Amino acid sequence: MEHLLYIPVLIIYAGLALSHLLPMYVGDGLRRQSRFFALIAVFVHMSVLVVNATVHSGVPGFPEALSTAALGVMAAYAFVSGEKTNVLGLFLTPIATVLLGISLVAPRHRIEAAVDVTTSPWLPIHLGLVFAGLGGFALAFAVGCAYLFVRHRLKQKRIGGLFRFPSLELLDRIQFRATLSGFVFLTLGIAAGGAWAAASLELERTWTWDPKVLFTILIWVWYAVALQLRLVRGWRGRWAALFSIVGFIAVVFSLVLFNFVSSGWHTYGT
Numbered sequence: 001m002e003h004l005l006y007i008p009v010l011i012i013y014a015g016l017a018l019s020h021l022l023p024m025y026v027g028d029g030l031r032r033q034s035r036f037f038a039l040i041a042v043f044v045h046m047s048v049l050v051v052n053a054t055v056h057s058g059v060p061g062f063p064e065a066l067s068t069a070a071l072g073v074m075a076a077y078a079f080v081s082g083e084k085t086n087v088l089g090l091f092l093t094p095i096a097t098v099l100l101g102i103s104l105v106a107p108r109h110r111i112e113a114a115v116d117v118t119t120s121p122w123l124p125i126h127l128g129l130v131f132a133g134l135g136g137f138a139l140a141f142a143v144g145c146a147y148l149f150v151r152h153r154l155k156q157k158r159i160g161g162l163f164r165f166p167s168l169e170l171l172d173r174i175q176f177r178a179t180l181s182g183f184v185f186l187t188l189g190i191a192a193g194g195a196w197a198a199a200s201l202e203l204e205r206t207w208t209w210d211p212k213v214l215f216t217i218l219i220w221v222w223y224a225v226a227l228q229l230r231l232v233r234g235w236r237g238r239w240a241a242l243f244s245i246v247g248f249i250a251v252v253f254s255l256v257l258f259n260f261v262s263s264g265w266h267t268y269g270t
Contacts, residue, residue: 006048006104009045009100010101012038016097035078041074042074052064053124064103066103066255070100070103073096076135076136076178088139088146091142129189140175140179140248143171148245149165175241179240179244183227190220193213212254229243
């Protein structure tokens with residue numbers, strides 16, 4: 001029953017993805033309303049997550065993690081979408097659609113830590129901040145892909161169709177802001193997770209050596225290095241785009257695939 005509530009959201013997500021992947025079959029008027037539809041879908045998606053969290057007593061599972069990740073990605077698209085930046089949906093909307101689609105068929109395994117430990121107010125804060133960071137990193141990934149594409153086409157002097165893309169300067173500026181916001185949210189999310197662990201005697205002794213925590217810290221270091229190189233050494237443009245792409249691939253690995261190659265308090269085992 002709960003999956004039925006996601007169907008309208010998935011339809012809108014899929015429609016937005018198709019409007020970007022197959023623009024020749026979608027009218028200009030409908031494309032100009034893409035941000036409006038994205039905002040509606042984000043609102044409905046968030047409402048469904050709250051309802052499901054209430055039904056399941058706030059204990060998150062693997063489907064909820066994927067669904068929240070999809071929400072973060074689509075929220076990033078709705079936030080940045082505009083006349084010159086709407087093309088970024090070419091990268092963001094398919095990611096959100098796939099994540100939400102997988103969440104509807106994935107088994108409902110819960111986080112190991114949430115099974116044995118009493119749910120704390122720090123848990124939704126921790127998860128909300130981490131997935132807000134994921135949205136920022138997803139946006140930086142999309143901008144990085146767009147930057148490399150536009151740069152490659154310009155170097156080859158193939159400028160046909162590039163009018164749909166923002167300038168390299170604007171893309172680079174958006175990429176930096178998205179990476180910085182994702183990094184700030186991830187930092188706060190890690191801090192909230194530490195507060196949750198400190199408040200729980202069960203987690204206090206184990207969370208610091210959890211494999212997924214250590215991998216998340218490596219991701220945090222990766223983005224910290226990327227920002228440091230940009231601010232201190234002036235690395236921007238192509239290098240910043242590559243850092244964002246590799247970092248987001250690591251984020252997706254941590255969210256999805258890491259659960260199948262490791263075990264610990266943050267994996268979805270039951």
